Amino acid sequence: MNLAIEIKGLRKGFGAEGNRIEVIKNLDFSLKNGSFEIIMGQSGSGKSTLLHLMAGLLSPDEGEIIIGNNEISKHNDEKKTIFRRKNIGLIFQDFNLIPTLTAEENVMLPLLLDRKNDNKKAKELLELLGLRDRVHHLPSQLSGGERQRIAIARALVTNPAIVLADEPTGNLDSPAAHELCTLLKKLNKETGCSILMVSHDPVVSAAASKVHVLKDGIIATAFATEDNPHIVSERYLAAIEG
Numbered sequence: 343m344n345l346a347i348e349i350k351g352l353r354k355g356f357g358a359e360g361n362r363i364e365v366i367k368n369l370d371f372s373l374k375n376g377s378f379e380i381i382m383g384q385s386g387s388g389k390s391t392l393l394h395l396m397a398g399l400l401s402p403d404e405g406e407i408i409i410g411n412n413e414i415s416k417h418n419d420e421k422k423t424i425f426r427r428k429n430i431g432l433i434f435q436d437f438n439l440i441p442t443l444t445a446e447e448n449v450m451l452p453l454l455l456d457r458k459n460d461n462k463k464a465k466e467l468l469e470l471l472g473l474r475d476r477v478h479h480l481p482s483q484l485s486g487g488e489r490q491r492i493a494i495a496r497a498l499v500t501n502p503a504i505v506l507a508d509e510p511t512g513n514l515d516s517p518a519a520h521e522l523c524t525l526l527k528k529l530n531k532e533t534g535c536s537i538l539m540v541s542h543d544p545v546v547s548a549a550a551s552k553v554h555v556l557k558d559g560i561i562a563t564a565f566a567t568e569d570n571p572h573i574v575s576e577r578y579l580a581a582i583e584g
């Protein structure tokens with residue numbers, strides 16, 4: 343079986359001794375190539391921490407993170423950065439847009455860093471996300487939902503093999519959230535990229551094929567969604583209460 347992501351015995355905590363919290367505790371996880379799956383979990387359960395570890399933005403205390411055939415936990419920072427830029431599309435919970443660059447420039451940033459100056463793909467994505475009239479706006483001139491869509495376009499502009507998305511629908515209303523899920527599903531089918539998303543919303547989660555529940559520092563359970571938000575909601579509540 344080909345795996346996009348494989349994690350073994352992962353541990354990550356924060357703070358000095360005496361004041362330390364262990365967030366990820368001996369976690370195992372795998373994501374098959376070409377799949378679209380979700381991680382759900384309560385606020386503070388460590389979802390963002392886990393995605394940041396997968397993206398190589400945080401270093402684990404222990405354990406292995408293998409992306410494709412690369413054990414990124416062993417790479418130095420420079421190698422991690424280049425690997426991430428070429429292979430991973432990241433959508434952050436807080437967008438991380440550059441305030442002095444326009445919408446289009448923000449989307450093109452990953453290409454410019456690789457010395458590719460082709461704005462065709464950026465324009466296509468901005469159009470697809472309903473931002474054609476916002477191309478030359480700065481982030482401060484955009485709404486929260488518009489900024490989130492810019493961050494999504496930026497994550498997709500390099501056609502990454504893996505997309506890691508942290509609550510990408512958190513600032514969208516439900517029609518826009520639904521549209522984004524349809525877009526991600528389409529992208530997953532058409533390009534074969536693997537998508538791992540964090541979400542609290544059962545409606546959004548039902549767009550994926552499988553839900554993993556993060557609880558007490560490990561993936562406590564996983565279940566198939568069967569495209570049904572009610573099933574997702576019931577099984578998720580049972581998992582976090584149980």
Ligand SMILES: Nc1ncnc2c1ncn2[C@@H]1O[C@H](COP(=O)(O)OP(=O)(O)OP(=O)(O)O)[C@@H](O)[C@H]1O
Binds near residue numbers: 389
């Ligand atoms: N850099 C850090 N230093 C200290 N504690 C941290 C740090 N980053 C995260 N934490 C703590 O780790 C825990 C998990 O945080 P994380 O952001 O991963 O949660 P989350 O599941 O993404 O929550 P939310 O759904 O609210 O976004 C929290 O208790 C948080 O306070």
Ligand SMILES: [Mg+2]
Binds near residue numbers: 508
């Ligand atoms: Mg988070």
